Amino acid sequence: TKGTSSNFIKNIIVEDLRTGKVDEVITRFPPEPNGYLHIGHAKSICLNFDLADDFSGKTNLRFDDTNPLKEDVEFVNSIKEDVTWLGYQWDGIFFASDYFEEMYNRALLLIKKGKAYVCDLSPEEMRAMRGTLTEPGKESPYRNRSIEENLHLFESMRKGEFKDGEKVLRAKIDMASPNINMRDPVLYRIAHATHHNTGDQWCIYPMYDYAHPLGDAIEGVTHSICTLEFEDHRPLYDWVIRECEMEAKPHQYEFARLNLTQTVMSKRKLKQLVDEQIVDGWDDPRMPTISGLRRRGFTAEAIRNFAREIGVAKSNSTVDVKMLEHFIREDLKMKAPRTMAVLRPLKVVITNYPEGQVEMLEAENNPENLEMGMRQIPFSREIYIEQDDFMEDPPKKYFRLFPGNEVRLKHAYFIRCEEVIKDEQGNVIELRCTYDPETKSGSGFTGRKVKGTIHWVEASQALQADFRLYEPLLLEKEGEESTSFLEQINPKSLEVVSGLVEQNMQDSKAHDKFQFFRHGYFNVDPKDSTEERLVFNHIVSLKSSFVI
Ligand code: ATP
Ligand code: MG
Ligand code: MG
Numbered sequence: 001t002k003g004t005s006s007n008f009i010k011n012i013i014v015e016d017l018r019t020g021k022v023d024e025v026i027t028r029f030p031p032e033p034n035g036y037l038h039i040g041h042a043k044s045i046c047l048n049f050d051l052a053d054d055f056s057g058k059t060n061l062r063f064d065d066t067n068p069l070k071e072d073v074e075f076v077n078s079i080k081e082d083v084t085w086l087g088y089q090w091d092g093i094f095f096a097s098d099y100f101e102e103m104y105n106r107a108l109l110l111i112k113k114g115k116a117y118v119c120d121l122s123p124e125e126m127r128a129m130r131g132t133l134t135e136p137g138k139e140s141p142y143r144n145r146s147i148e149e150n151l152h153l154f155e156s157m158r159k160g161e162f163k164d165g166e167k168v169l170r171a172k173i174d175m176a177s178p179n180i181n182m183r184d185p186v187l188y189r190i191a192h193a194t195h196h197n198t199g200d201q202w203c204i205y206p207m208y209d210y211a212h213p214l215g216d217a218i219e220g221v222t223h224s225i226c227t228l229e230f231e232d233h234r235p236l237y238d239w240v241i242r243e244c245e246m247e248a249k250p251h252q253y254e255f256a257r258l259n260l261t262q263t264v265m266s267k268r269k270l271k272q273l274v275d276e277q278i279v280d281g282w283d284d285p286r287m288p289t290i291s292g293l294r295r296r297g298f299t300a301e302a303i304r305n306f307a308r309e310i311g312v313a314k315s316n317s318t319v320d321v322k323m324l325e326h327f328i329r330e331d332l333k334m335k336a337p338r339t340m341a342v343l344r345p346l347k348v349v350i351t352n353y354p355e356g357q358v359e360m361l362e363a364e365n366n367p368e369n370l371e372m373g374m375r376q377i378p379f380s381r382e383i384y385i386e387q388d389d390f391m392e393d394p395p396k397k398y399f400r401l402f403p404g405n406e407v408r409l410k411h412a413y414f415i416r417c418e419e420v421i422k423d424e425q426g427n428v429i430e431l432r433c434t435y436d437p438e439t440k441s442g443s444g445f446t447g448r449k450v451k452g453t454i455h456w457v458e459a460s461q462a463l464q465a466d467f468r469l470y471e472p473l474l475l476e477k478e479g480e481e482s483t484s485f486l487e488q489i490n491p492k493s494l495e496v497v498s499g500l501v502e503q504n505m506q507d508s509k510a511h512d513k514f515q516f517f518r519h520g521y522f523n524v525d526p527k528d529s530t531e532e533r534l535v536f537n538h539i540v541s542l543k544s545s546f547v548i
Contacts, residue, residue: 007312009047009253013055013223022222025057029083029090030212032064033075033196035267036282036289037082039303039324040258046307047255048225049088060219061090065097066211068195076196078282082290086300094219096211097197103206103214104158106244107169107187111150115243116187117143118153119170126168129175130183136176137183143172157190160203164190169204173239181236185209213237217246224250227257228316258310259318262472263288264485278489279473285525285537286473286493296470297513297523297539302328321472325540332513332521332539337365337372340410340455341516341536343467343499345384347430347459350415353381358458362442363411366515375504379412382459384500386518389454390431392420399452401431407452410517414439414450455517461503465534467522469495501534508534518542 016022027048031041052059061083065071083090110116119142121129131137145153154169156162169188177183187210192203206214216224224237231254241249259265264273265288273279273287282289285296293303306327310319358380365372390401401407406416412435419432439445474488505514510526520541529535 005308005311008314009223009225009255009312010051010054012253013051016222017055024222025052025055026060026220026222027052027057027225028060028062028216028219028221030062030064030096030215031079032067032070032267033072033079034067034070035075035271036078036291038265038267038270038290039260039288039293039306040265041082042086042290042303043258043307043310044225044227045083045086045088046304047312050308051223051225057222058091059088060092060094060221062092062094062096062215062219063197064208064212064215065095065195065197066205066208068191068193068205071196073196078291082294085294086290086303092219094215095197096206096215097195099211099215099218100198100202100206102218103211104204106214106246107154107206107210108151109245110171110187110243111154111169112147113243114147115172116169117145117150117172118157118167119143119184119186120167123165126186130180131175133178133180137180139175140170140184143184154188157188157204158202160192162190164192166190171210171236171239171243173236179232179235181209181233182239185236209233209236210240213240213250213252214244214246216250217241217244217248220248221250224252226252226254228254228314229257230254254314255312256314256316259316260288260321260324261318262321262474262476264474269485272486273473276486278486283527285468286470295523295526296537297511297521298324298328299331299513302331305331328521328540329542332515334366334369336513336515336521337375338367338515338517339365339502339505340377340457341465341467341499341501341514341519341522342384342386342455342457342462343469343497343519344387345457345500346387346390346428348383348385348415348433348456349430350381350383350433350435351418352434355381357381358460361411361440377411377502377504378458378461380458380460383409383456384459384462385409385431385454385456387428389452390417390428392428399450400454401433401452405452406450407454408439408441408450409435410453410455411441412456413437413441457500457502462500463503463506463534465499465501465536466528467497467499467536467538468525469497469538471495501536505534506531513539515542 029045029048049059119140129138168186170184173182175183188204234252237252283291283295306324358378360376361379363377394402401417403417406414415433415435417433421430423429471493473493475490508524512524521539522536525535525537
């Protein structure tokens with residue numbers, strides 16, 4: 001086999017191919033179009049597509065659209081876009097709703113075999129009679145309806161003769177089963193609602209546990225991979241395949257879902273953030289959605305590498321978001337031009353530099369990747385440096401600018417701070433410095449050394465820009481069960497500062513990525529950046545203590 005590293009599902013596939021249990025690997029990625037995809041889905045996408053690819057198999061994209069109330073074409077389209085952007089091409093694209101007629105016919109078959117019945121219990125009554133882990137459930141009083149009556153009632157359900165919730169179709173399995181999922185689970189419910197794909201054609205909808213195995217079997221899926229919560233549903237999955245007499249025999253395998261620190265990973269919660277306008281849409285760069293990560297500046301390659309590195313396990317765990325950040329740093333290190341941006345500008349006048357003169361200095365675009373070439377940056381008497389790079393009264397070991405101290409301007413000259421100008425409130429508003437022409441970068445000057453190098457932009461040509469700086473959405477670790485996650489929202493998850501960038505970045509386009517000296521990696525925002533004013537999203541800082 002080629003490609004991705006070994007894992008337990010891959011081992012199963014190798015064995016299945018060796019023994020001839022299957023002769024081709026077919027997987028599927030089955031999102032419900034009720035929200036945008038998140039990084040957890042990316043793990044499942046990579047797993048399904050990579051597995052099939054490793055064995056020259058196929059992967060379908062199947063929309064699991066069995067709940068008309070929550071689903072929408074907006075989500076269908078975003079899912080297609082995200083899967084494609086991640087770099088994958090599906091073989092078939094299907095909707096569970098394409099199979100509603102066949103699913104209905106299989107349900108008739110179950111009824112005819114005495115394996116399914118129409119039940120009039122309310123959801124509350126059903127729950128009360130389901131029993132517990134230690135106590136068996138009680139049989140429904142409708143369980144022994146005749147096959148004829150069940151056929152008639154189920155057909156009437158389809159015709160729309162009952163209201164929502166009035167009746168359901170249930171599998172007739174075993175109310176005493178130690179596995180609660182096998183205690184006559186619901187197969188169909190009534191919902192008078194318009195479906196994004198089938199319109200008003202149906203008013204009964206199959207449940208996930210019924211629709212999913214049938215969809216897999218219809219498509220000839222061989223290895224149906226889902227998250228661990230569905231482990232206890234596997235006997236029902238197998239029951240549906242068997243009792244519906246499906247020709248193909250797909251198998252379900254479960255792996256641990258991805259959880260990330262300091263964010264939420266459930267579409268319901270992400271939707272809440274969007275609906276309550278805590279973030280500005282599903283693609284807000286703070287969101288762990290694929291569209292949010294893309295807008296933030298994460299690359300598909302970094303996400304794929306991350307997904308492969310975390311691998312597939314059989315027990316749930318939470319992955320540190322720093323690991324995801326590690327992969328984007330690695331990916332951009334050689335690709336992103338290294339330029340200078342001043343986020344919080346402080347004006348510097350170089351008093352011994354000729355007035356009106358502008359010289360062009362040479363700077364390499366990426367010292368680790370010389371193929372990226374050189375650029376010209378203007379230098380003159382007035383520049384801006386970072387407010388943080390000056391302290392009037394510095395502590396020991398502060399090597400940047402302070403009165404009397406000399407530092408190197410990146411790509412330019414040494415400057416010495418001679419004078420500090422303040423406003424009436426005592427805020428530092430300008431520095432007067434002198435430069436030493438002999439210290440020009442690239443000149444080979446060795447006369448003396450300085451300990452600090454700071455970045456800057458030339459004042460007359462620098463471009464105004466907004467910088468969006470991010471912190472995690474949540475302050476603490478998010479337990480998946482927690483309902484009060486809104487209380488953990490970090491009020492400082494977004495800060496916008498206005499500053500300056502080098503003039504030569506004026507033709508930057510959406511999604512151009514840069515490494516700003518000392519500040520880290522930034523992405524040109526695809527929605528809000530304009531020719532008049534660039535907007536940059538902070539992707540990740542330069543350094544981290546994280547090691548793999
Ligand atoms: P959510 O709980 O966020 O709504 P879901 O499982 O209901 O997620 P689906 O659209 O049904 O969302 O998921 C499509 C596929 O992605 C499923 O096979 C599911 O197992 C997988 N998946 C969803 N969340 C994760 C995750 N956090 N880690 C790995 N796989 C996931
Ligand atoms: Mg869901
Ligand atoms: Mg689901």
